[in-house]
């Protein structure tokens with residue numbers, strides 16, 4: 001979520017300033033660019049050098065020191081950032097933000113930023129509950145400034161109660177939620193997306209079936225990523241242990257034929273269909289009504305082909321955008337291109353399920369996106385959810401190009 005984002009971290013003078021070093025570290029680990037701005041009081045608690053080392057960027061402490069770039073720094077910094085976080089935020093900075101006082105770098109830059117501001121207050125319990133502080137927080141909330149915490153507990157001054165700065169990870173979670181929401185606004189709102197997931201089960205008798213090793217992880221991650229991006233998601237799922245992502249409607253099926261029926265029925269109203277399910281290619285001709293009894297003879301099981309759902313969708317599609325997956329054990333790219341053409345997919349995601357860190361049941365995958373226009377994109381090993389988010393972005397990008 002935070003990868004590629006530029007975050008301004010304002011540090012004001014409180015003992016919790018030492019925890020902000022961890023915030024910088026966590027933000028950077030997630031791929032964010034961090035610029036730290038410290039008030040003079042903050043530098044009494046932690047040195048600018050610490051933040052400079054952690055952020056790998058200049059640390060801003062004064063409006064009047066030797067410029068680090070050619071332009072007016074507080075304005076150029078304000079224009080670059082995707083979000084600002086003040087952590088810890090003292091009663092003093094809250095009051096300055098309310099009144100618009102700009103007597104140091106941080107309070108000045110905060111007047112110039114046009115992107116969201118988050119504040120994590122940290123102060124003595126009594127100061128936090130003072131009517132002036134409470135009123136200031138109320139005014140900031142009305143201006144759409146997001147207040148994180150404070151948390152409860154033991155305070156450095158010896159008292160107990162609310163006023164502690166929220167834990168770094170809790171603060172990061174709020175930022176992540178914000179950026180996932182903003183993706184939502186940008187990408188898929190109003191779109192209907194159908195995702196299939198899991199391995200179908202083809203019954204032999206009441207207690208046995210032919211199945212495969214698919215767990216549904218990839219398909220559930222795809223459903224989550226589209227839901228995060230604001231789509232109305234229907235997940236047609238074979239049996240799976242995985243929790244249904246919030247906001248996703250589930251249609252539970254078991255066999256390939258059931259999946260075929262449920263997907264085809266819903267297909268006309270969909271904008272996008274992602275076929276992540278591992279569909280059994282064959283089913284037993286006969287489904288025994290009673291449990292087959294053991295004997296010493298070998299058994300022959302006659303199988304008939306199942307309908308190919310993706311191929312049928314490819315034949316019937318009007319405006320719908322179709323994505324298929326191909327799990328391969330050899331020649332993944334050649335097989336992938338061939339499958340893509342045969343099934344008329346707009347994107348085909350190929351993975352070699354024999355590689356460590358890829359395939360069934362793992363949290364990560366190593367995939368290549370093949371596009372109908374002949375392009376291909378190799379992704380490094382990453383979580384299935386991150387792959388799903390990349391897919392959302394690719395489709396959003398392609399759809400916005402076709403609109404232009």
Ligand code: CTP
Nearest residue numbers: 275276277279306307308309310324325326327
């Ligand atoms: N698929 C489908 N219906 C089937 C079989 C597969 O919709 N009966 C879809 C899968 O959901 C996947 C894509 O087709 O998106 C490719 O599946 P895969 O099993 O890799 O390909 P197959 O066509 O079954 O080819 P093969 O088993 O020969 O590799």
